[in-house]
Amino acid sequence: MKKQLFALAAGSMFSCAAFSQSNVTLYGIIDEGVNYNSNAGGERLYNLSSGVLNGSRWGLRGREDLGGGLAAIFTLESGFDVNSGRMGQGGLLFGRQAYVGLTSPYGTVTLGRQYDLVVDNLGQFEVGDQWGGYMAAHPSDLDNFNNTNRVNNQVKYTNKTIAGFTFGGAYSLGGVAGNVSRNQIWSLGANYANGPLLAGVGYLNVRNPNVSFYGNGGSPAATTGGVPGSNLGASPVISGYASAHTLQVIGADGAYTFGAATFGFTYSNTKFMSLGDRTSGPVPAGGIAGTATFNIAEANFKYQITPALVAGVAYVYTHNGGASGHGSAIYNQGSAGLDYFLSKRTDVYTVATFQEARGTDSTGRTAVASINQLTPSTSNRQVAVRLGIRHKF
Incomplete structure (x- = not known):
């Protein structure tokens, strides 16, 4: 009798193992390097920083096969700063x-803190997500192509690729x-892949973006007198638009590979709409209203010089049509870079970005250069250079 019970128990264990197979993968990236900023608030700056080409991170990714083609999946991913050891994304554990x-x-179908569909379908075409890092991304990453902002409490659906087409909603x-x-x-x-041709389109609509989008990290600005503080950061490209009721992004991208060369382009129309909503964020002195519309076009080129060297x-052109008498601004930006792979997991790279600004920025002042995630310049020009090393595990 005992032998029969043992055989039954063992059979049940093997049956479960055959029915449900699971795996968990630990992965990560460490990106570190030296930067030069020609004008950081009026001074030259040399410093170390983490996560320019790719954000430094570690994560866990898992999958359990449930049978019949169905599987449970999860991802937990944490950003960190190599120089200080601090967690990224405002100190969130899995930010x-x-x-x-x-x-x-x-x-x-996935549920939790995730990327939006603009990031999923358009981010790969922008140079900031390729060899340029966040220094080469669009000013203030205002269309989120470089994935500065994640989305909390999100339900997302993406289809299985059909004849090269992938689409989804969130x-x-x-x-x-x-x-x-x-x-x-x-x-x-949605995106389409067919041999050397890649293309994508995306749409993003955010209500009360200062709170729900820019303020969903670990350290949102405090509310004073019922008005949320600004979470849009220090860049004057967009910092004056915290009171927008709605943020809307429409984008289309494409790339074509010919031999060792890849030509790419991106376009986005980004609007900070219904400005002056004090329930969304602070209103600049003198008031602001209407809609600020940005049109951003990027052309990029990549060449595989050798299997190890890219x-x-x-070039990125950004035009802000202005809002409520704030005038308009134009930002011209050029970037160049080299990436050399020492192995499949380790590479060294250098990136240089130049930006020139003119017109009137979101704060109503004379526009100054403001390369993404760097201290803004005090003049209309700014140069940034990065020499870094990246290791993937």
Whole structure:
């Protein structure tokens, strides 16, 4: 009798093992280097910084096969600063990504803190997501192509690729009782891959972006007198638009590879709409209203000189149509870079970016150069150079 019970128990264990197979992967990136900024608030600056080409991170990724093509999946990903050891994304434990979901032959559904569909479908075409890093990204990453902002409380669906087409939709619940639309975020996207041709489109709509999008990290600005503080950062390219009721991004990208050369382009139309909403954020002195519309076009080129060496150049044109008498601004930006792979997991790279500004910025002042995530210049020009090393594990 005991032998029969033992055999039954063992058979059940092997049956479960055959039915449900799982794996968990530990992975990460360490990116560190030396930077030069020609004008950081009026002074030259040399410093070490972490996570320029790719954000330094570690993560866990898991999958459990449930049978019939169905599988449970999860990702937990934490950013960190190599120089100080601090956690990134405002000190959030898993500030880069944290989600769980199910995948099947009909597509994938995930829930948690995730990328929006503009990032998923358009980010890969921007030079900042390739060889340029965040220094070569669009000013203030205002269209989020470089994935500065994640989305909390998001439900996302993406299909299984069909004849080269992938599409999806995502919705983030605002979580405000009695007001379904407040803080809500939704996005749509699609891309197409056919041999040397890649293309993508995306749409992002964010209500109360100062709070729901820019303020969803670990350290949002405090609310004073019922008005949320600004979470848009120090860059005058967008810092005056914290009172926008809605942020809208429409984008289209493409790339074509010919031999060792790849030509790419990106375009986005980004709007900070219904400015002056004090429930969303602070209003600049003198007031602001209407809509500020940015049109951003990028052309980039990448060449695989050898299997181990990549070179690239890019140009980004950004035009802000202005809002409510604030005038308009134009930002011209050029970047160049080299990336040399010492192995499959380790490379050394250098990136140089130049930006020139003119017109009137979001604060109503004379526009100054402001390369993404760097201290803004006090003049209309700024140069940044990076020499770094990246290791993947």
